[in-house]
Amino acid sequence: MKGGKPPMNNQEAKLILCACRSDGQEQHEPSVREALDCAESDPVLAAWLAREQTLDAALCAKLSEIPVPASLKSEILAGARVIKPTFVWTDARTLLGAAAAVALAAVMVWSKDAPAGAGSLPVFAQASPSGVSSAVASLASFRNDMAGSFAQMQSVGFTPDLRTSNVDAVEDFLTQRVSRTIEVGEIVDNLGDARLFGCRMAEWRGQKVSMLCLNSGTEEAHLFVVHQSALTDVEDVKPKMIENCSGYPAAAWRDGDKAYVLVGHRPETDLTKFF
Amino acid sequence: MKDREFEDLVSAHYENLYRFAFSLCRSESEAADLTQQTFLRWAQRGFQLRDRSKAKTWLFTTLYREFLGGQRRTTRFPHIEMDDAGAELPYLEPETVNAMDGQSVMEALNGLDETYRAPLMLFYLKEHSYTEIASILDIPIGTVMSRLSRGKDQLRKKILDSQTRGTSPSKFQPPENVITFPATNERRKAANE
Numbered sequence: 001m002k003g004g005k006p007p008m009n010n011q012e013a014k015l016i017l018c019a020c021r022s023d024g025q026e027q028h029e030p031s032v033r034e035a036l037d038c039a040e041s042d043p044v045l046a047a048w049l050a051r052e053q054t055l056d057a058a059l060c061a062k063l064s065e066i067p068v069p070a071s072l073k074s075e076i077l078a079g080a081r082v083i084k085p086t087f088v089w090t091d092a093r094t095l096l097g098a099a100a101a102v103a104l105a106a107v108m109v110w111s112k113d114a115p116a117g118a119g120s121l122p123v124f125a126q127a128s129p130s131g132v133s134s135a136v137a138s139l140a141s142f143r144n145d146m147a148g149s150f151a152q153m154q155s156v157g158f159t160p161d162l163r164t165s166n167v168d169a170v171e172d173f174l175t176q177r178v179s180r181t182i183e184v185g186e187i188v189d190n191l192g193d194a195r196l197f198g199c200r201m202a203e204w205r206g207q208k209v210s211m212l213c214l215n216s217g218t219e220e221a222h223l224f225v226v227h228q229s230a231l232t233d234v235e236d237v238k239p240k241m242i243e244n245c246s247g248y249p250a251a252a253w254r255d256g257d258k259a260y261v262l263v264g265h266r267p268e269t270d271l272t273k274f275f
Numbered sequence: 276m277k278d279r280e281f282e283d284l285v286s287a288h289y290e291n292l293y294r295f296a297f298s299l300c301r302s303e304s305e306a307a308d309l310t311q312q313t314f315l316r317w318a319q320r321g322f323q324l325r326d327r328s329k330a331k332t333w334l335f336t337t338l339y340r341e342f343l344g345g346q347r348r349t350t351r352f353p354h355i356e357m358d359d360a361g362a363e364l365p366y367l368e369p370e371t372v373n374a375m376d377g378q379s380v381m382e383a384l385n386g387l388d389e390t391y392r393a394p395l396m397l398f399y400l401k402e403h404s405y406t407e408i409a410s411i412l413d414i415p416i417g418t419v420m421s422r423l424s425r426g427k428d429q430l431r432k433k434i435l436d437s438q439t440r441g442t443s444p445s446k447f448q449p450p451e452n453v454i455t456f457p458a459t460n461e462r463r464k465a466a467n468e
Contacts, residue, residue, distance in 0.1 A: 018427065019398070019405040019420040026404050051366075056399070058372035059430075063384070063399045065377030066297060068290045069307050076285050076311050080318040155320060157336040159329065159410045197415065215415065265413075 010045055013038040022053040137205055137231055139259055143252035145204055146224040146261040147245030158265075160198030160213045170199045174210040177201050180227060182210050187225065190255070191262075191274045192216060205230070216273040220265035228257045242271050251275075285314060288334055291400045295335060298396035299342045301385045309345075313338040331402065336411045339393065367431040371438060383433040391426030394419055 008016075013035040026032045039045045150158070162173050171184040178201075188196050191214065198213040200222075207230040212223040231254075240251045240262075249264040249271045264271050289310060296313075297306035316337050317330075324333055372380065384392060397408045405423070409416045 015420045015424050018424045019408075021398075021401060021404065023401075026406075051369075054369045055367060055372065055431075058369040059380060060399045060401055062372060062375060062377045062380040063294065063396070066294050066381055068293045069303065072293060072307050072310060073285060073289055075307070076289060076314045077282060079311055079315055080281060080285075157324075157329075157333045157410075159332065163406055163410070163416075 008034050008038055010038065010042065013045060014048065017049055018052065022056060139231055139252050139254065142204065142224075142226065142231060142259060143243070143250050143261045144245050146202070146209070147248050147250040147263050149202055149204070150222060150263045151246040151248060159200075160211075161200040163198040163213075165195065165197050167196060170196060170212070174199055174201070178208045178210055182225065184212065187212065187223070187260075188214065191223070194221075194274050214274065219269050219271075219273045221269055221271060221274055222263050222265065224261040224263070226259050228254065228259055231259050240275050281318065284317070284330060284334075288331060289314070291402055292334055292338055294400060295393075295396050296338055296342070298381070298384060298392050299339070299389060309338060309341055312341050316341070332407055332410060335397065335403070335407075336413075339411055367435055371434065375434070379437070380434070383430055383437060386433050387426060387429050391422055391429055394422045395426040395430065398423055 008031075016031055016035040017039065020026045020032055020035075027036065039049045162170060164170060167185045167188065171182055174182045174184065184196065184199075188194055194214040194216045196212060197215055200211040200213065202209040202211050202224060204224075204226060207226055210225045212225065214221055214223060240253050242249050242251045244250075245263075247267050249267070249269055250261060251271055252259065252261045254260070262271055262274060292313060293306055293310045296309040297303065300306045300309060313334055317334060324330060384395060387395070393412055394408050397403050397411060398405075403411065405419045406416060409419045412419070414422075
Protein backbone atom coordinates (compact mmCIF):
# COMPACT_ATOMS: atom_id res chain seq x y z
CA MET A 1 0.00 0.00 0.00
CA LYS A 2 1.44 3.35 -0.99
CA GLY A 3 0.64 5.94 1.69
CA GLY A 4 -2.96 6.94 2.32
CA LYS A 5 -5.33 5.27 4.71
CA PRO A 6 -5.42 1.51 5.13
CA PRO A 7 -8.59 -0.11 3.76
CA MET A 8 -11.58 -0.24 6.07
CA ASN A 9 -12.01 -3.50 7.96
CA ASN A 10 -15.31 -5.15 8.84
CA GLN A 11 -15.41 -3.86 12.39
CA GLU A 12 -14.94 -0.26 11.23
CA ALA A 13 -17.53 -0.72 8.52
CA LYS A 14 -20.03 -2.11 11.06
CA LEU A 15 -19.44 0.81 13.41
CA ILE A 16 -20.15 3.32 10.65
CA LEU A 17 -23.10 1.46 9.14
CA CYS A 18 -24.60 1.00 12.57
CA ALA A 19 -24.95 4.80 12.82
CA CYS A 20 -26.49 5.27 9.37
CA ARG A 21 -30.14 5.52 8.66
CA SER A 22 -31.60 3.08 6.19
CA ASP A 23 -33.03 5.95 4.10
CA GLY A 24 -29.54 6.46 2.70
CA GLN A 25 -29.27 10.14 3.58
CA GLU A 26 -25.67 9.77 4.67
CA GLN A 27 -24.53 7.80 1.65
CA HIS A 28 -22.75 10.78 0.12
CA GLU A 29 -20.24 10.85 2.97
CA PRO A 30 -16.95 9.21 1.99
CA SER A 31 -16.62 7.00 5.07
CA VAL A 32 -20.20 5.75 4.69
CA ARG A 33 -19.64 5.15 1.00
CA GLU A 34 -16.53 3.13 1.80
CA ALA A 35 -18.40 1.11 4.44
CA LEU A 36 -21.20 0.39 1.98
CA ASP A 37 -18.65 -0.72 -0.60
CA CYS A 38 -17.26 -3.15 1.98
CA ALA A 39 -20.77 -4.52 2.50
CA GLU A 40 -21.27 -4.93 -1.23
CA SER A 41 -18.14 -7.02 -1.56
CA ASP A 42 -18.65 -9.07 1.59
CA PRO A 43 -21.81 -11.24 1.71
CA VAL A 44 -21.50 -11.79 5.48
CA LEU A 45 -21.34 -8.07 6.11
CA ALA A 46 -24.18 -7.48 3.64
CA ALA A 47 -26.37 -9.99 5.48
CA TRP A 48 -25.50 -8.35 8.80
CA LEU A 49 -26.44 -4.93 7.40
CA ALA A 50 -29.77 -6.19 6.06
CA ARG A 51 -30.65 -7.71 9.47
CA GLU A 52 -29.52 -4.57 11.23
CA GLN A 53 -31.68 -2.33 9.05
CA THR A 54 -34.74 -4.54 9.41
CA LEU A 55 -34.36 -4.54 13.15
CA ASP A 56 -33.80 -0.78 13.22
CA ALA A 57 -36.97 -0.26 11.19
CA ALA A 58 -38.94 -2.42 13.63
CA LEU A 59 -37.59 -0.50 16.63
CA CYS A 60 -38.26 2.86 14.94
CA ALA A 61 -41.85 1.85 14.31
CA LYS A 62 -42.35 0.75 17.90
CA LEU A 63 -40.82 3.85 19.42
CA SER A 64 -42.95 6.09 17.24
CA GLU A 65 -45.98 4.47 18.91
CA ILE A 66 -45.15 6.12 22.21
CA PRO A 67 -48.20 8.23 22.92
CA VAL A 68 -47.85 11.97 23.40
CA PRO A 69 -50.13 13.68 25.94
CA ALA A 70 -53.16 15.00 24.09
CA SER A 71 -53.02 18.38 25.80
CA LEU A 72 -49.29 18.99 25.26
CA LYS A 73 -49.55 21.01 22.07
CA SER A 74 -52.17 23.36 23.43
CA GLU A 75 -50.14 23.75 26.66
CA ILE A 76 -47.06 24.71 24.66
CA LEU A 77 -48.95 27.24 22.55
CA ALA A 78 -50.69 28.73 25.57
CA GLY A 79 -47.40 28.95 27.48
CA ALA A 80 -45.65 30.73 24.62
CA ARG A 81 -48.36 33.38 24.39
CA VAL A 82 -47.42 34.78 27.78
CA ILE A 83 -43.70 34.92 26.96
CA LYS A 84 -42.25 38.06 25.51
CA PRO A 85 -39.01 37.93 23.55
CA THR A 86 -36.01 38.99 25.59
CA PHE A 87 -34.34 42.20 24.50
CA VAL A 88 -30.95 40.75 23.73
CA TRP A 89 -27.61 42.48 23.70
CA THR A 90 -27.17 42.05 19.95
CA ASP A 91 -30.28 44.09 19.36
CA ALA A 92 -29.15 46.69 21.84
CA ARG A 93 -25.77 46.86 20.16
CA THR A 94 -27.37 47.26 16.75
CA LEU A 95 -29.44 50.15 18.03
CA LEU A 96 -26.42 51.69 19.72
CA GLY A 97 -24.52 51.31 16.48
CA ALA A 98 -27.23 53.05 14.51
CA ALA A 99 -27.35 55.84 17.07
CA ALA A 100 -23.57 56.21 16.93
CA ALA A 101 -23.64 56.34 13.13
CA VAL A 102 -26.28 59.06 13.18
CA ALA A 103 -24.28 61.04 15.74
CA LEU A 104 -21.09 60.67 13.71
CA ALA A 105 -22.82 61.80 10.54
CA ALA A 106 -24.23 64.82 12.36
CA VAL A 107 -20.78 65.77 13.66
CA MET A 108 -19.29 65.42 10.17
CA VAL A 109 -21.97 67.65 8.65
CA TRP A 110 -21.42 70.16 11.42
CA SER A 111 -17.64 70.18 10.89
CA LYS A 112 -18.02 70.67 7.14
CA ASP A 113 -20.22 73.69 7.69
CA ALA A 114 -18.27 75.08 10.65
CA PRO A 115 -16.14 78.19 10.07
CA ALA A 116 -12.41 77.74 9.61
CA GLY A 117 -10.49 77.77 12.85
CA ALA A 118 -13.31 76.25 14.82
CA GLY A 119 -10.88 73.52 15.91
CA SER A 120 -10.24 70.05 14.67
CA LEU A 121 -12.45 67.09 15.50
CA PRO A 122 -11.27 64.69 18.16
CA VAL A 123 -9.85 61.44 16.85
CA PHE A 124 -11.99 58.41 17.65
CA ALA A 125 -9.21 56.24 18.94
CA GLN A 126 -11.36 53.25 19.75
CA ALA A 127 -13.98 51.58 17.67
CA SER A 128 -17.45 51.84 19.07
CA PRO A 129 -18.78 48.74 20.78
CA SER A 130 -21.38 48.44 18.08
CA GLY A 131 -18.74 47.73 15.52
CA VAL A 132 -19.69 50.75 13.40
CA SER A 133 -16.10 51.84 13.12
CA SER A 134 -13.36 49.48 12.14
CA ALA A 135 -10.68 52.15 12.32
CA VAL A 136 -8.83 50.98 15.42
CA ALA A 137 -9.20 47.78 17.33
CA SER A 138 -7.00 46.10 19.87
CA LEU A 139 -6.13 42.46 20.22
CA ALA A 140 -7.87 42.50 23.59
CA SER A 141 -11.06 43.82 22.04
CA PHE A 142 -10.81 41.15 19.35
CA ARG A 143 -10.54 38.56 22.10
CA ASN A 144 -13.42 39.98 24.12
CA ASP A 145 -15.69 40.38 21.11
CA MET A 146 -15.00 36.88 19.80
CA ALA A 147 -15.65 35.33 23.21
CA GLY A 148 -18.90 37.34 23.34
CA SER A 149 -19.83 36.18 19.86
CA PHE A 150 -19.14 32.59 20.80
CA ALA A 151 -21.27 32.89 23.94
CA GLN A 152 -24.03 34.18 21.68
CA MET A 153 -23.57 31.24 19.28
CA GLN A 154 -23.74 28.85 22.21
CA SER A 155 -26.95 30.39 23.47
CA VAL A 156 -28.73 29.36 20.28
CA GLY A 157 -26.91 26.05 19.87
CA PHE A 158 -23.49 26.22 18.28
CA THR A 159 -22.83 24.16 15.17
CA PRO A 160 -19.96 24.45 12.70
CA ASP A 161 -20.78 25.54 9.13
CA LEU A 162 -18.67 22.63 7.95
CA ARG A 163 -18.09 19.56 10.08
CA THR A 164 -15.09 17.62 8.85
CA SER A 165 -11.58 16.73 9.96
CA ASN A 166 -10.30 17.11 6.41
CA VAL A 167 -7.80 19.99 6.54
CA ASP A 168 -7.92 20.62 2.79
CA ALA A 169 -11.71 20.82 2.78
CA VAL A 170 -11.67 23.33 5.63
CA GLU A 171 -8.90 25.34 3.97
CA ASP A 172 -10.86 25.52 0.72
CA PHE A 173 -14.07 26.43 2.53
CA LEU A 174 -12.45 29.28 4.45
CA THR A 175 -10.18 30.57 1.69
CA GLN A 176 -13.16 30.97 -0.63
CA ARG A 177 -15.02 33.01 1.96
CA VAL A 178 -12.21 35.09 3.41
CA SER A 179 -10.50 35.68 0.06
CA ARG A 180 -7.15 35.04 1.71
CA THR A 181 -5.23 31.84 2.06
CA ILE A 182 -5.68 30.25 5.44
CA GLU A 183 -2.95 27.71 6.20
CA VAL A 184 -5.20 25.53 8.31
CA GLY A 185 -2.78 22.61 8.63
CA GLU A 186 0.03 24.84 9.81
CA ILE A 187 -2.20 26.66 12.28
CA VAL A 188 -3.51 23.43 13.79
CA ASP A 189 -0.01 21.93 13.97
CA ASN A 190 1.04 24.83 16.16
CA LEU A 191 -1.66 24.06 18.71
CA GLY A 192 -0.29 21.10 20.67
CA ASP A 193 -2.26 17.93 20.05
CA ALA A 194 -5.26 19.79 18.65
CA ARG A 195 -7.29 18.06 15.96
CA LEU A 196 -9.58 19.82 13.56
CA PHE A 197 -13.23 18.80 13.36
CA GLY A 198 -14.89 21.68 11.54
CA CYS A 199 -15.05 25.37 10.81
CA ARG A 200 -17.36 28.31 10.62
CA MET A 201 -17.30 31.89 9.38
CA ALA A 202 -17.77 34.86 11.67
CA GLU A 203 -17.60 38.63 11.25
CA TRP A 204 -15.94 41.19 13.36
CA ARG A 205 -16.17 44.90 12.70
CA GLY A 206 -16.71 44.32 9.02
CA GLN A 207 -13.84 41.80 8.78
CA LYS A 208 -14.32 38.17 7.85
CA VAL A 209 -13.06 35.93 10.64
CA SER A 210 -12.26 32.25 10.16
CA MET A 211 -13.23 29.98 12.99
CA LEU A 212 -11.57 26.58 13.36
CA CYS A 213 -13.26 24.01 15.60
CA LEU A 214 -10.75 21.89 17.44
CA ASN A 215 -10.51 19.20 20.03
CA SER A 216 -7.66 17.93 22.10
CA GLY A 217 -8.44 14.79 24.06
CA THR A 218 -11.79 15.46 25.67
CA GLU A 219 -11.46 19.24 25.45
CA GLU A 220 -12.95 21.33 22.67
CA ALA A 221 -12.14 24.89 21.66
CA HIS A 222 -12.57 27.28 18.76
CA LEU A 223 -9.86 29.36 17.15
CA PHE A 224 -10.80 32.69 15.58
CA VAL A 225 -8.31 33.89 12.99
CA VAL A 226 -8.18 37.36 11.51
CA HIS A 227 -5.61 39.09 9.35
CA GLN A 228 -3.27 41.34 11.27
CA SER A 229 -4.40 44.36 9.22
CA ALA A 230 -7.70 44.28 11.12
CA LEU A 231 -5.77 45.29 14.22
CA THR A 232 -3.98 48.58 14.12
CA ASP A 233 -2.87 48.86 17.72
CA VAL A 234 0.42 47.65 19.08
CA GLU A 235 -1.02 46.80 22.44
CA ASP A 236 1.06 44.20 24.19
CA VAL A 237 -1.05 41.24 25.19
CA LYS A 238 0.95 38.53 26.86
CA PRO A 239 0.94 35.57 24.43
CA LYS A 240 -1.57 32.86 25.22
CA MET A 241 -2.56 34.24 28.59
CA ILE A 242 -5.96 32.79 29.44
CA GLU A 243 -8.64 35.24 30.52
CA ASN A 244 -12.28 34.75 31.35
CA CYS A 245 -14.33 36.60 28.74
CA SER A 246 -18.14 36.42 28.60
CA GLY A 247 -17.95 33.38 30.84
CA TYR A 248 -15.58 31.42 28.60
CA PRO A 249 -11.81 30.94 28.81
CA ALA A 250 -10.12 32.84 26.00
CA ALA A 251 -6.56 33.55 24.91
CA ALA A 252 -5.29 35.92 22.24
CA TRP A 253 -1.98 36.21 20.46
CA ARG A 254 -0.33 37.29 17.23
CA ASP A 255 1.82 35.22 14.94
CA GLY A 256 3.09 36.39 11.57
CA ASP A 257 0.42 38.28 9.71
CA LYS A 258 -2.48 36.91 11.74
CA ALA A 259 -4.09 37.43 15.09
CA TYR A 260 -5.70 34.57 16.96
CA VAL A 261 -8.25 34.12 19.69
CA LEU A 262 -8.86 30.69 21.18
CA VAL A 263 -12.13 30.28 23.08
CA GLY A 264 -13.06 27.21 25.14
CA HIS A 265 -16.21 25.38 24.14
CA ARG A 266 -17.37 25.33 27.74
CA PRO A 267 -16.71 27.63 30.67
CA GLU A 268 -14.61 24.88 32.24
CA THR A 269 -12.55 24.01 29.13
CA ASP A 270 -8.85 23.64 29.86
CA LEU A 271 -7.24 25.71 27.10
CA THR A 272 -3.73 24.72 28.16
CA LYS A 273 -4.38 21.42 26.34
CA PHE A 274 -4.08 23.39 23.11
CA PHE A 275 -0.78 25.09 23.87
CA MET B 276 -41.81 35.30 15.17
CA LYS B 277 -45.35 35.14 13.92
CA ASP B 278 -47.85 33.02 15.86
CA ARG B 279 -48.58 30.95 12.81
CA GLU B 280 -44.91 30.17 12.24
CA PHE B 281 -44.52 29.19 15.88
CA GLU B 282 -47.54 26.94 15.76
CA ASP B 283 -46.20 25.22 12.65
CA LEU B 284 -42.89 24.68 14.39
CA VAL B 285 -44.65 23.17 17.42
CA SER B 286 -46.80 20.94 15.22
CA ALA B 287 -43.78 19.69 13.31
CA HIS B 288 -41.61 18.80 16.28
CA TYR B 289 -43.41 18.53 19.59
CA GLU B 290 -44.18 14.82 19.36
CA ASN B 291 -40.64 13.67 18.69
CA LEU B 292 -39.25 16.21 21.15
CA TYR B 293 -41.55 14.74 23.77
CA ARG B 294 -40.43 11.19 22.89
CA PHE B 295 -36.81 12.22 23.14
CA ALA B 296 -37.51 13.94 26.46
CA PHE B 297 -39.33 10.86 27.70
CA SER B 298 -36.32 8.71 26.89
CA LEU B 299 -34.17 11.08 28.94
CA CYS B 300 -36.45 11.72 31.92
CA ARG B 301 -38.28 8.39 31.94
CA SER B 302 -41.33 10.18 33.27
CA GLU B 303 -44.32 11.42 31.26
CA SER B 304 -44.91 14.57 33.24
CA GLU B 305 -41.25 15.56 33.25
CA ALA B 306 -40.97 14.87 29.53
CA ALA B 307 -43.98 17.10 28.89
CA ASP B 308 -42.49 19.84 31.06
CA LEU B 309 -39.15 19.59 29.32
CA THR B 310 -40.80 19.79 25.90
CA GLN B 311 -42.81 22.82 26.91
CA GLN B 312 -39.75 24.44 28.44
CA THR B 313 -37.86 23.94 25.17
CA PHE B 314 -40.52 25.74 23.14
CA LEU B 315 -40.60 28.53 25.69
CA ARG B 316 -36.86 28.94 25.16
CA TRP B 317 -37.58 29.19 21.45
CA ALA B 318 -40.24 31.82 22.06
CA GLN B 319 -37.74 33.79 24.11
CA ARG B 320 -34.58 33.34 22.04
CA GLY B 321 -35.18 31.18 19.01
CA PHE B 322 -36.03 34.15 16.80
CA GLN B 323 -32.31 34.97 16.88
CA LEU B 324 -31.61 31.91 14.77
CA ARG B 325 -31.07 33.24 11.29
CA ASP B 326 -31.07 29.92 9.51
CA ARG B 327 -34.54 28.54 10.14
CA SER B 328 -33.57 25.21 8.58
CA LYS B 329 -31.59 24.60 11.77
CA ALA B 330 -34.62 25.05 14.01
CA LYS B 331 -35.09 21.32 14.52
CA THR B 332 -31.51 20.78 15.63
CA TRP B 333 -31.76 23.90 17.82
CA LEU B 334 -34.84 22.50 19.56
CA PHE B 335 -33.31 19.07 20.21
CA THR B 336 -30.04 20.63 21.36
CA THR B 337 -31.87 23.00 23.68
CA LEU B 338 -34.01 20.22 25.12
CA TYR B 339 -30.93 18.13 25.83
CA ARG B 340 -29.19 21.08 27.49
CA GLU B 341 -32.24 21.83 29.58
CA PHE B 342 -32.21 18.20 30.64
CA LEU B 343 -28.52 18.35 31.53
CA GLY B 344 -29.13 21.64 33.37
CA GLY B 345 -31.79 19.91 35.43
CA GLN B 346 -29.34 17.14 36.17
CA ARG B 347 -26.75 19.61 37.39
CA ARG B 348 -29.27 21.18 39.72
CA THR B 349 -29.97 17.83 41.31
CA THR B 350 -27.69 14.87 41.65
CA ARG B 351 -26.14 13.39 38.59
CA PHE B 352 -27.20 9.99 37.42
CA PRO B 353 -24.41 7.60 38.16
CA HIS B 354 -22.54 7.00 34.95
CA ILE B 355 -22.30 3.32 34.31
CA GLU B 356 -19.73 2.21 31.79
CA MET B 357 -21.10 -0.67 29.82
CA ASP B 358 -18.88 -3.65 29.33
CA ASP B 359 -18.09 -3.70 25.66
CA ALA B 360 -16.04 -6.85 25.86
CA GLY B 361 -18.84 -9.01 24.52
CA ALA B 362 -17.70 -9.53 20.96
CA GLU B 363 -20.81 -11.26 19.64
CA LEU B 364 -23.95 -9.21 19.23
CA PRO B 365 -26.99 -11.09 20.47
CA TYR B 366 -29.29 -11.85 17.58
CA LEU B 367 -32.75 -10.45 17.93
CA GLU B 368 -35.39 -11.28 15.36
CA PRO B 369 -37.34 -8.31 14.00
CA GLU B 370 -40.47 -10.42 14.51
CA THR B 371 -39.76 -10.43 18.22
CA VAL B 372 -39.81 -6.64 18.22
CA ASN B 373 -42.90 -6.54 16.02
CA ALA B 374 -44.73 -8.67 18.54
CA MET B 375 -43.97 -6.20 21.34
CA ASP B 376 -45.80 -2.98 22.01
CA GLY B 377 -44.14 0.44 21.93
CA GLN B 378 -44.28 0.79 25.68
CA SER B 379 -42.32 -2.44 26.21
CA VAL B 380 -39.63 -1.33 23.77
CA MET B 381 -39.46 2.00 25.54
CA GLU B 382 -39.11 0.26 28.88
CA ALA B 383 -36.19 -1.74 27.51
CA LEU B 384 -34.62 1.48 26.25
CA ASN B 385 -35.23 3.13 29.60
CA GLY B 386 -33.21 0.39 31.23
CA LEU B 387 -30.07 1.72 29.54
CA ASP B 388 -27.79 4.40 30.86
CA GLU B 389 -28.48 7.92 29.56
CA THR B 390 -25.13 7.79 27.74
CA TYR B 391 -26.73 5.31 25.35
CA ARG B 392 -30.39 6.28 25.61
CA ALA B 393 -29.97 9.76 24.20
CA PRO B 394 -28.14 8.87 20.95
CA LEU B 395 -30.29 5.77 20.43
CA MET B 396 -33.53 7.67 20.80
CA LEU B 397 -32.36 10.41 18.44
CA PHE B 398 -31.36 7.69 15.98
CA TYR B 399 -34.64 5.81 16.23
CA LEU B 400 -36.70 8.97 15.87
CA LYS B 401 -35.31 9.03 12.33
CA GLU B 402 -35.02 12.79 12.42
CA HIS B 403 -31.28 13.16 12.68
CA SER B 404 -28.12 12.04 10.95
CA TYR B 405 -25.22 10.95 13.11
CA THR B 406 -23.52 14.29 12.50
CA GLU B 407 -26.60 16.07 13.84
CA ILE B 408 -26.71 13.70 16.81
CA ALA B 409 -23.07 14.60 17.49
CA SER B 410 -23.99 18.28 17.38
CA ILE B 411 -27.04 17.91 19.63
CA LEU B 412 -25.22 15.85 22.24
CA ASP B 413 -22.03 17.84 21.81
CA ILE B 414 -19.84 14.80 21.37
CA PRO B 415 -17.49 13.74 18.56
CA ILE B 416 -18.92 11.73 15.64
CA GLY B 417 -16.81 8.71 16.52
CA THR B 418 -18.31 8.70 20.00
CA VAL B 419 -21.82 8.80 18.52
CA MET B 420 -21.00 5.77 16.42
CA SER B 421 -19.56 3.75 19.27
CA ARG B 422 -22.43 4.70 21.59
CA LEU B 423 -24.99 3.70 18.98
CA SER B 424 -23.23 0.40 18.40
CA ARG B 425 -22.91 -0.42 22.10
CA GLY B 426 -26.35 0.97 22.88
CA LYS B 427 -28.00 -1.22 20.25
CA ASP B 428 -26.15 -4.19 21.68
CA GLN B 429 -27.38 -3.38 25.17
CA LEU B 430 -30.93 -2.79 23.98
CA ARG B 431 -31.03 -6.16 22.27
CA LYS B 432 -29.77 -7.84 25.41
CA LYS B 433 -32.49 -6.14 27.45
CA ILE B 434 -35.21 -7.20 25.02
CA LEU B 435 -33.87 -10.76 24.74
CA ASP B 436 -33.59 -11.03 28.53
CA SER B 437 -37.19 -9.93 28.90
CA GLN B 438 -38.30 -12.43 26.28
CA THR B 439 -36.34 -15.23 27.97
CA ARG B 440 -38.06 -14.42 31.21
CA GLY B 441 -41.37 -14.38 29.39
CA THR B 442 -42.19 -10.94 30.65
CA SER B 443 -41.97 -7.47 29.28
CA PRO B 444 -38.89 -5.55 30.40
CA SER B 445 -39.25 -4.72 34.05
CA LYS B 446 -40.99 -1.48 34.73
CA PHE B 447 -38.44 1.22 35.15
CA GLN B 448 -37.98 2.28 38.72
CA PRO B 449 -36.51 5.75 38.76
CA PRO B 450 -33.48 6.07 40.99
CA GLU B 451 -33.83 8.11 44.13
CA ASN B 452 -31.88 10.94 42.59
CA VAL B 453 -34.09 11.16 39.51
CA ILE B 454 -34.60 14.67 38.22
CA THR B 455 -37.80 16.37 39.14
CA PHE B 456 -39.32 19.64 38.11
CA PRO B 457 -41.38 20.19 41.24
CA ALA B 458 -43.21 23.37 40.42
CA THR B 459 -44.71 22.28 37.12
CA ASN B 460 -45.19 18.69 38.20
CA GLU B 461 -47.16 19.75 41.20
CA ARG B 462 -49.27 22.00 39.02
CA ARG B 463 -49.92 19.14 36.65
CA LYS B 464 -50.85 16.75 39.46
CA ALA B 465 -53.15 19.34 40.97
CA ALA B 466 -54.80 19.86 37.59
CA ASN B 467 -55.31 16.12 37.18
CA GLU B 468 -56.87 15.87 40.59
